[in-house]
Amino acid sequence: xxxxxxxxxxxxxxxxxxxxxxxxxxxxxxxxxxxxxxxxxxxxxxxxxxxxxxxxxxxxxxxxxxxxxxxxxxxxxxxxxxxxxxxxxxxxxxxxxxxxxxxxxxxxxxxxxxxxxxxxxxxxxxxxxxxxxxxxxxxxxxxxxxxxxxxxxxxxxxxxxxxxxxxxxxxxxxxxxxxxxxxxxxxxxxxxxxxxxxxxxxxxxxxxxxxxxxxxxxxxxxxxxxxxxxxxxxxxxxxxxxxxxxxxxxxxxxxxxxxxxxxxxxxxxxxxxxxxxxxxxxxxxxxxxxxxxxxxxxxxxxxxxxxxxxxxxxxxxxxxxxxxxxxxxxxxxxxxxxxxxxxxxxxxxxxxxxxxxxxxxxxxxxxxxxxxxxxxxxxxxxxxxxxxxxxxxxxxxxxxxxxxxxxxxxxxxxxxxxxxxxxxxxxxxxxxxxx
Ligand code: UDX
Ligand code: UDX
Numbered sequence: 001x002x003x004x005x006x007x008x009x010x011x012x013x014x015x016x017x018x019x020x021x022x023x024x025x026x027x028x029x030x031x032x033x034x035x036x037x038x039x040x041x042x043x044x045x046x047x048x049x050x051x052x053x054x055x056x057x058x059x060x061x062x063x064x065x066x067x068x069x070x071x072x073x074x075x076x077x078x079x080x081x082x083x084x085x086x087x088x089x090x091x092x093x094x095x096x097x098x099x100x101x102x103x104x105x106x107x108x109x110x111x112x113x114x115x116x117x118x119x120x121x122x123x124x125x126x127x128x129x130x131x132x133x134x135x136x137x138x139x140x141x142x143x144x145x146x147x148x149x150x151x152x153x154x155x156x157x158x159x160x161x162x163x164x165x166x167x168x169x170x171x172x173x174x175x176x177x178x179x180x181x182x183x184x185x186x187x188x189x190x191x192x193x194x195x196x197x198x199x200x201x202x203x204x205x206x207x208x209x210x211x212x213x214x215x216x217x218x219x220x221x222x223x224x225x226x227x228x229x230x231x232x233x234x235x236x237x238x239x240x241x242x243x244x245x246x247x248x249x250x251x252x253x254x255x256x257x258x259x260x261x262x263x264x265x266x267x268x269x270x271x272x273x274x275x276x277x278x279x280x281x282x283x284x285x286x287x288x289x290x291x292x293x294x295x296x297x298x299x300x301x302x303x304x305x306x307x308x309x310x311x312x313x314x315x316x317x318x319x320x321x322x323x324x325x326x327x328x329x330x331x332x333x334x335x336x337x338x339x340x341x342x343x344x345x346x347x348x349x350x351x352x353x354x355x356x357x358x359x360x361x362x363x364x365x366x367x368x369x370x371x372x373x374x375x376x377x378x379x380x381x382x383x384x385x386x387x388x389x390x391x392x393x394x395x396x397x398x399x400x401x402x403x404x405x406x407x408x409x410x411x412x413x414x415x416x417x418x419x420x421x422x423x424x425x426x427x428x429x430x431x432x433x434x435x
Pocket of ligand 2: 153154155156157158210213217250251252253254255256257258259260261262263321322323389
């Protein structure tokens, strides 16, 4: 089928490439002309494992193309997916400026008699589908026939292609059989369980799912604090809990807490939506509070060991919001760096993919040394902090690196490292919820 994706970022580009991979003919639209030019030149502006080859192969096969023209996009795809940002406002509500603008642009390009399905893939508050429908009705010419559908995405950065090619489920919010049939045809090649529901329920599924995942993370972080106070081991508690199929082990990794372009904004949005609807979601407010406290607790651990941080140099392993991505949006690692700098410390930082984006975020502060590889981070530092769960940090030559440090202090913000062997090597190791 001929499909159009509007918004060619972490979600839109991966989704478009996967649709092309299963045989659809995809046109990706973006209003950032530089980004479109990069993509046309075969350059991928984001890091996502496997994405470069996926895009290249499908462009070469003639199933994937790029444009900055919405008109071209509306003319191309009978089904048009919207995957533009829905950033948080200061009060926690969702900024729907881009969604409304794109809905308006699509409306102005609709041709009378030419049926189109407009699909909202961006994460939006419940009842946004109704607003998109009203907007398209208001700005389209007489005689335009269209349906609006909600089709939330559940991809995780760092494993987005796998999440899309083998989805746990497809969620479709639609009240038109014609639109539903087209959506089923689009997703048929993925052979995944498909849940057809109304638009409001589909929109809520996304916020409710993300909030529950964040709740699991804050739950295990709260349990980690109890483990620390009682000499228990949070890894083993999580294993014992997670063995219960009703609970599941995933998303029970204690650490610095969740960041990224989704959880923080989606939790804020859901809290705001619930307040607006007169059904306050107190539990989620506690989830947020626990998460916000993780960094404070971790910094206190560092202060307990080192007393004064001012004029000390720290090594920081990882700057992206999680492993296997270059995305630094709402990264706790970046916030950790800011807090250490505010204490008057200097930093030697590294990240396998996010160094460039981190430099943009942190700026060119003379107290920050950006290291091309992890080994350089250890040079004459008072302590090394692991802030992002990049698996390769586990396999560093820890024995040799110890002697480069002023003192062999390790603070493991993601409980990623093998603390037993590090202690045997002579490191003073501190994790989260680990004795
Ligand atoms: C975004 C939202 O942040 C997320 O909530 C939603 O679920 C999917 O879309 P992401 O892909 O990570 O996620 O955003 P980003 O990487 O910023 O990409 C958005 C793209 O849309 C950018 O390339 C931007 O140039 C483009 N865009 C933005 C448009 O094409 N038109 C617009 O009006 C606004
Ligand atoms: C999340 C959801 O998982 C995905 O379904 C949705 O579509 C978008 O938001 P993402 O934000 O890309 O995906 O990454 P995820 O793997 O969920 O991690 C989110 C944050 O939680 C990261 O900062 C990660 O470090 C943290 N995390 C994750 C934990 O602290 N503990 C865990 O056990 C898992």
